[in-house]
Amino acid sequence: MTQTEFKVAFPKKDFIAYMCVFSVIETALIVMTIYSEYIVFDLVLSISFFLICIFVVLATFLFNVKVIESTIKVRTRLGRTYQFNCSDIEEVVCSKRNSVRYGPSYYMNLLTKSNELSMECTMTGFSKMAGYILEQLENGEIKQTVVSESCKKSLVQYKNGDIFKKKRRNK
Secondary structure (H helix, E strand, O other): OOOOEEEEEOOOOOHHHHHHHHHHHHHHHHHHHHOOOOHHHHHHHHHHHHHHHHHHHHHHHHOEEEEEOOEEEEEOOOOOEEEEEHHHOOEEEEEEEEEOOOEEEEEEEEEOOOOEEEEEOOOEOHHHHHHHHHHHHHHOOOOHHHEOHHHHHHHHHHHHOHHHOOOOOOO
16 A cells, blocks of 8 residues: 555635735725724724734634545644544535536535534645545445445546536537
8 A cells, every 4th residue: 555645725825815905905994094083993993804814814724634544634724633544434425516606616525423524626635635535435444335426426526637627518
C-alpha cells in the first residue's frame, strides 16, 4: 500500500480580493464615523463589521482536513480538533445543491457516530478525498454498505473532475 497523505481546505486565492474589499468598506465606515453626527452608532457599526470580517477570515484559515494513511484529522472553523479512522465512517453522502445565482455546488459528507464532516467541491483536495474514499472502499477499510451506488458514481465524477468540465452542446 502506498503512503497516503493530503490536505483538504478552503482555497486561499480569493483572500487578497476579500481583504481589498474589506479595507475599502472599513475605511469608508471609519471616515463616516469621523464626519457623522451619530458617532456612537457609526462606531458600533464599524467595530461590528470589523469583528465579523475577522471571524470570516479566521474560519476560512482554521478549517482543514488532513488525511494520513487511514486517519482523518479535522480542525473545524472554530478551531476544535478531532480525528477518526476511516473504518469509523458510518455513512458517506454525496449531494448537489443548485443555486440560481451560483449554479450547482457539490458536497461530500462523512458521518461517524459522533461527528459529521462536510466538504464542498470548491475546496482544494476535494477530488483527492473522493479518490481516497473510493480506494478505502476497494481495500475494505470502509464497509460497502456505507456508500450508496449513486454516491459511488458521484465520487468517481468528483475524483476525475468531471463535475467541473463544461458540457458541450451539439449544434
